[in-house]
Amino acid sequence: MSKSVLVDITRCIGCRSCMVSCKSWNDLPAEPSEFSNNWDSPGKLSADTWTNVSSYVLEEGDQLKWRFVKRQCMHCNEPACESACFTHSFVKTKEGAVIYKPTELNEDYCVGCRYCMIACPFDVPGFQWDKALPYVQKCRFCYDRTKEEGLEPACVTACLTGALTYGERDEMLALAQDRMSKDPRYIKHIYGEKEYGGTSWLYISDVPFDQIGFKTEVFNRPVTQRSIPSLTWDVLKWTPYIFVGWGALLTAMRAYTKRRAEVHNEEDLYGPVDPKE
Amino acid sequence: MYGRNWSFRITWFRILLIMLMLGAVAAALYRFVFGLGAVTNLSDQWPWGLWIGFDLLCGIALAGGGFSTALIVHVLHRDKYLPIARAALLTSLLGYIISLVSLFLDIGRWYNFWRPFFYWGFHSVLFEVFWCISLYTTIQVLEFGDIFFEKVKFPALKKLLGYMMTPLLILGIVLPSLHQSSLGSLYIVAVDKLYPLWWSMIIPFFFVWSAFFLGPAMVTIEGTLASRAYGRQPELPVFQSMTKITMWMMIIYFIVKMIDLNYRGVFGMAFNGSFESNMFLIEMIVFILLPIFMYAIPAIRTKLWGVVTASLLVVVGVVFNRMNVVFTGMAKSVGGSYFPSVWEFLITLGMWSFLALAYLFIVENFSILPKEEHTHSTHTSYGTGFNV
Numbered sequence: 001m002s003k004s005v006l007v008d009i010t011r012c013i014g015c016r017s018c019m020v021s022c023k024s025w026n027d028l029p030a031e032p033s034e035f036s037n038n039w040d041s042p043g044k045l046s047a048d049t050w051t052n053v054s055s056y057v058l059e060e061g062d063q064l065k066w067r068f069v070k071r072q073c074m075h076c077n078e079p080a081c082e083s084a085c086f087t088h089s090f091v092k093t094k095e096g097a098v099i100y101k102p103t104e105l106n107e108d109y110c111v112g113c114r115y116c117m118i119a120c121p122f123d124v125p126g127f128q129w130d131k132a133l134p135y136v137q138k139c140r141f142c143y144d145r146t147k148e149e150g151l152e153p154a155c156v157t158a159c160l161t162g163a164l165t166y167g168e169r170d171e172m173l174a175l176a177q178d179r180m181s182k183d184p185r186y187i188k189h190i191y192g193e194k195e196y197g198g199t200s201w202l203y204i205s206d207v208p209f210d211q212i213g214f215k216t217e218v219f220n221r222p223v224t225q226r227s228i229p230s231l232t233w234d235v236l237k238w239t240p241y242i243f244v245g246w247g248a249l250l251t252a253m254r255a256y257t258k259r260r261a262e263v264h265n266e267e268d269l270y271g272p273v274d275p276k277e
Numbered sequence: 278m279y280g281r282n283w284s285f286r287i288t289w290f291r292i293l294l295i296m297l298m299l300g301a302v303a304a305a306l307y308r309f310v311f312g313l314g315a316v317t318n319l320s321d322q323w324p325w326g327l328w329i330g331f332d333l334l335c336g337i338a339l340a341g342g343g344f345s346t347a348l349i350v351h352v353l354h355r356d357k358y359l360p361i362a363r364a365a366l367l368t369s370l371l372g373y374i375i376s377l378v379s380l381f382l383d384i385g386r387w388y389n390f391w392r393p394f395f396y397w398g399f400h401s402v403l404f405e406v407f408w409c410i411s412l413y414t415t416i417q418v419l420e421f422g423d424i425f426f427e428k429v430k431f432p433a434l435k436k437l438l439g440y441m442m443t444p445l446l447i448l449g450i451v452l453p454s455l456h457q458s459s460l461g462s463l464y465i466v467a468v469d470k471l472y473p474l475w476w477s478m479i480i481p482f483f484f485v486w487s488a489f490f491l492g493p494a495m496v497t498i499e500g501t502l503a504s505r506a507y508g509r510q511p512e513l514p515v516f517q518s519m520t521k522i523t524m525w526m527m528i529i530y531f532i533v534k535m536i537d538l539n540y541r542g543v544f545g546m547a548f549n550g551s552f553e554s555n556m557f558l559i560e561m562i563v564f565i566l567l568p569i570f571m572y573a574i575p576a577i578r579t580k581l582w583g584v585v586t587a588s589l590l591v592v593v594g595v596v597f598n599r600m601n602v603v604f605t606g607m608a609k610s611v612g613g614s615y616f617p618s619v620w621e622f623l624i625t626l627g628m629w630s631f632l633a634l635a636y637l638f639i640v641e642n643f644s645i646l647p648k649e650e651h652t653h654s655t656h657t658s659y660g661t662g663f664n665v
Contacts, residue, residue, distance in 0.1 A: 046321060084466055086398035086407060087389070109392045112385020114324035115403050119466040123611065126321050127385065129314030134385040218469040218610065219546075228466055232402060235462050235481055239405060239455060247451045250352050254447070257354040270363055270644035272428075273507045 014068035018155035075200035083229035084119035097141030197227025301627020322613035330603035332379035343369020345492030409456030564594025
């Protein structure tokens with residue numbers, strides 16, 4: 001039921017037609033870019049750039065390897081942004097897309113607090129910093145194309161080399177396993193299968209993921225495999241008990257220690273300060 | 278005394294505060310018209326900056342004096358602390374107002390600020406923070422009403438508030454306990470982003486506990502400032518007896534922190550020489566252990582300078598801790614750089630100037646501080662220090 005895209009790093013040639021089709025399908029403005037010493041342009045995701053291809057040059061002995069990585073929202077199985085939002089502005093649809101309701105469904109509840117941006121482990125959501133009433137923006141897995149028109153996401157349609165494959169998540173996992181078993185060049189890891197509870201976008205690669213900008217290890221420890229909402233919930237679920245329990249304890253203490261109370265008259269104790277003193 | 282007219286003396290210092298406040302209002306208006314990007318240095322990497330980090334997180338923590346004093350005075354009925362109870366309530370109320378204002382300035386779609394009251398994202402920590410802060414500010418306004426109606430005569434309302442006071446007081450401790458801790462829980466979501474010396478599943482405990490032990494220290498600082506400003510005798514005996522509470526709570530804080538670091542197997546990270554580890558060591562040694570020792574030694578504790586210096590360390594230490602969580606601990610994982618713009622600083626300065634002005638106006642017109650005869654007997658001359 002839940003749709004997914006398998007990204008095969010070995011097949012990507014860095015042509016960026018996915019970026020172009022994303023901009024044109026979603027009517028996103030171009031961003032002014034600067035000359036730089038690499039092929040990444042504009043280089044990062046933002047409110048106006050929902051997918052981006054980064055390039056990596058890896059040295060192996062005296063050989064150079066070029067690898068290109070398409071990035072976009074990972075569409076987590078249990079998204080941190082959804083759990084962080086206090087107005088339900090993000091939702092994980094049953095089709096697999098994580099969408100932003102204010103612009104997608106015209107349900108304009110977002111207050112622009114940007115807690116979703118703190119929460120996202122992949123640093124995906126972008127904010128319209130230049131707007132007076134800004135929205136949060138990110139890849140929406142072409143929810144309109146896939147749901148209403150039965151099409152593939154624009155980037156998948158545009159991909160010339162078969163680096164992107166769209167389908168059911170379990171089928172994509174099976175396809176990934178199949179490719180990995182047939183070709184020993186692949187690293188034995190499907191990125192997105194387990195990271196942060198799993199994502200809808202899955203990656204396979206022939207070079208180690210940490211060398212092409214993936215978050216595999218943080219502070220010398222492997223990234224968390226539990227979903228972020230489950231971590232928060234472990235703490236939040238105590239709230240009602242603390243509310244009632246602490247309230248009851250305070251009431252009891254107040255009643256117990258009240259014996260000496262009300263002997264003083266507060267109006268005699270305090271007075272305004274004379275500023276002229 | 279109570280029939281007295283409203284008064285507000287104007288001094289050069291107060292004119293400066295008013296100017297800063299007006300400057301901040303202008304900058305805030307500009308921000309509402311042209312957006313956050315025009316005024317702040319925030320970016321997609323650093324979505325939260327000075328206003329959330331300092332004005333909200335620190336403002337709320339510094340306002341912790343309200344709920345800890347309420348607990349000590351009105352629940353445990355330790356009457357000897359009564360002289361400082363109202364001042365603590367007032368500064369707490371003003372601190373919360375600052376935090377709400379900074380939150381309002383910081384949200385992009387500000388006209389939607391009321392939405393979370395109706396669309397219950399109860400799985401969000403921010404939802405709990407939002408509800409508790411809004412409700413608790415309302416409660417503090419009502420608690421303050423009790424004082425307000427002593428001057429502005431309205432017997433019916435005062436009586437009504439009197440009936441409500443016990444439940445209000447209890448809620449006024451439960452709500453801040455919950456959201457002081459949930460300000461910490463906000464960062465549970467930042468697993469793999471916040472440096473492990475600060476990220477912990479029990480960060481909510483550290484936040485609420487430090488907000489609580491900060492309370493007496495904050496009251497000491499405020500009380501000393503007020504006594505200097507108005508040439509009064511500081512309530513030294515009250516300050517001293519509060520140091521025991523702070524000291525023991527800090528000892529427990531330190532022990533739990535060490536156990537937590539060991540349990541998570543990151544104790545060694547405190548000594549790996551990185552920027553984060555050094556900031557953490559400063560936090561622990563200068564702002565936790567040093568004040569504990571100063572409070573423990575009678576020769577320091579019983580002197581005004583001693584108790585004030587130690588309290589200052591505690592207050593600065595909590596600010597330092599919050600800043601480490603918001604900035605130091607996040608810097609490595611999010612990349613990029615953030616330093617507040619001059620406009621962000623101006624707005625922050627303006628908000629705290631407003632707080633100072635409001636405090637001065639209220640203590641000069643309402644019954645907040647103890648009457649002089651309670652402290653007059655040993656009056657010596659303070660208050661030549663500066664002229665507010």
